Amino acid sequence: MDLAIDVEGLHKTWPPEVHAVRGLDLAVQSGECFGLLGPNGAGKTTTIEILEGLVTPSAGRVRVLGRDWAHDADAIRQRIGITLQHTYLSERLTVAEILAMFQSFYHSARAVDEVLAQVSLHEKRDSWFDRLSGGQKQRVAVACALVGDPELLFLDEPTTGLDPQSRRQLWDVIADFKARGRTVLLTTHYMDEAERLCDRVAIVDHGQVIALGRPRDLIAEHVGGIVLNLTTDQPVAIERLQAVATASRTRVDGCQAHLTVENLAAAVPSLLTELGQAGIVLQEMQTHQPTLEDVFVTLTGRHLRD
Amino acid sequence: MALRDSPLWHLTMARLRSWLREPEVLFWSFGFPILLTIALGVAFRNRPPEAVTVLVEAGSGAESVAKALANDKQLTVLTVDHREAARQLRAGLAALSVDPGPPLTVRHDPTRPEARLAKLLVDNAIERSQGRRDVAAIANQTVDEPGARYVDFLVPGLIGMNLMQSGMWGVGYAIVEMRSKRLLRRMIATPMRKSDFLLSFLIMRLVFLLVELPVVLGTARLLFDVRIQGSLVAFVAVAVAGALAFVGLGLLVASRAKTTQAASGLMNLVQMPMFVGSGVFFSIKNFPEVAQPVLRLLPLTALNDGLRAVQNEGADLLGVLPQLAVLGGIGVVTLVLAVRIFRWD
């Protein structure tokens, strides 16, 4: 299968000396929806903007749709659609005017009203951009990315700031796009979004890919089981947690304790026994299916979002 | 491709719409120059020459002298005592004082032009009151020709100033704002041709001219009977060349600035010398001789000179060639430079 995005040994150093990207490799298949996940400052935006031709890399090889930015910039631009992390468009233009302008830049483009309907902005087509809500502006940005009928879509945190309903609508837009055999590269802070939309994700930290694969596989490989989060009246000794039946990946953080268990039915009685023996009172307990967040915590000991 | 589907059309319309939908901008573009024309045109309209104040020293005969002088409308006559007259003369409050005598004596300082004028008028008035007959009949005609009044001088200056201001702000500020809000960056991520984008600003300015010239000239014509004596083609040509020069300067100022504050500072720095030294409100002939060749190279000076030459001196295209050359040269050089160093993000 051919690669929509092919990146090797990518480096970017921002002046004076911020190594935002340090040796990142990425191979995104055509027709795939690929997610970049990582904490603030991990280098996601820098990476995606290099791929969009907006930032020049300090080192590394980048191919987008089989082409090179150095030689084929115009051809690449004709075939990609992008949203920036923060989008401002001309305040005093209407939504339809903005889209018609963007549309005019592309050889083959979609009808403005069709795109507006797709992002549910039809009623706002004649409103000035600065009269829209934050979420509506974000959807205009997505519409601008779609209007050129791209083969490859770059979305930098497309759903940040959207209400749950708009988020789901946008998920549908992305799913539709993918269903037509096209490629998406997106960044997000929402784990449910990544798990639901992305065929594969790369977890990025300090400018490097630290884990790569299908969300399910990553979770199974790095976390597995069921995650328990405990709040206790005093810190638990880590040995007590390790002694819990089927427990793995134990971690104590003050009066918070975390562990992953294979078998919840066996683990809970054993946990209560351990705590009872130590005279510790359990104040709260949560269980959840592990997410990519847990994968990140397992890999780095930090949370994706603080 | 149909014109209305072309990127250049859409970019230009975007510029025009953003501009027309900003009421403040509209005021500064049109309302302000019109108000200024009216205010200054009224304030400096040609008035009858001011009367000259002369004094008559109290004493016998003062009354008949004062009466004789009062016949001349160009004289304001005050009767005061001898000491007060001396004080007012010293203080320059009056041009001359008459001591009714005998002998009738006129005191004045002949180095002051006003005093010399007063002397002539006073001599004339007194001689006439004592029976002198005019020996020659001289017909009198006052000159108040359109083209020679202050308002005729002012209107081209205001048009020039407005072209500078709205050109530099309309282009420079708009671009820097687009850059600081990262809209430029969004635009160049599309296949848009950069030349189309920059060209749309030039076209926008020409459309602006199309509206501004009739509005300002129409107002001046209606209220003050200001007329273009020379060729209209030449007038428009100078204005277009001026618009080009200021689009270039605006682009140059905006080519690298990252914040609107930085751009505003730069813009003021560039405009200030021209506000003062380009003869908007008064002729640059008031500046020292040596400064004038330099002042004439300022784009606003060339623009004002060119507009005035056509409007007031009846110049044609050939007559404003030097100004067209200066403006065109500045326009081309600044545009080329701006495009070379332009920063898109």
Ligand SMILES: Nc1ncnc2c1ncn2[C@@H]1O[C@H](COP(=O)(O)OP(=O)(O)OP(=O)(O)O)[C@@H](O)[C@H]1O
């Ligand atoms: N234009 C720039 N100049 C200098 N440093 C920059 C620039 N852009 C980004 N950086 C730095 O590069 C690092 C990576 O930033 P980047 O925006 O790529 O992170 P991110 O993963 O997108 O974060 P977030 O989740 O907050 O959007 C940060 O330390 C940031 O300060």
Ligand SMILES: [Mg+2]
């Ligand atoms: Mg980012």
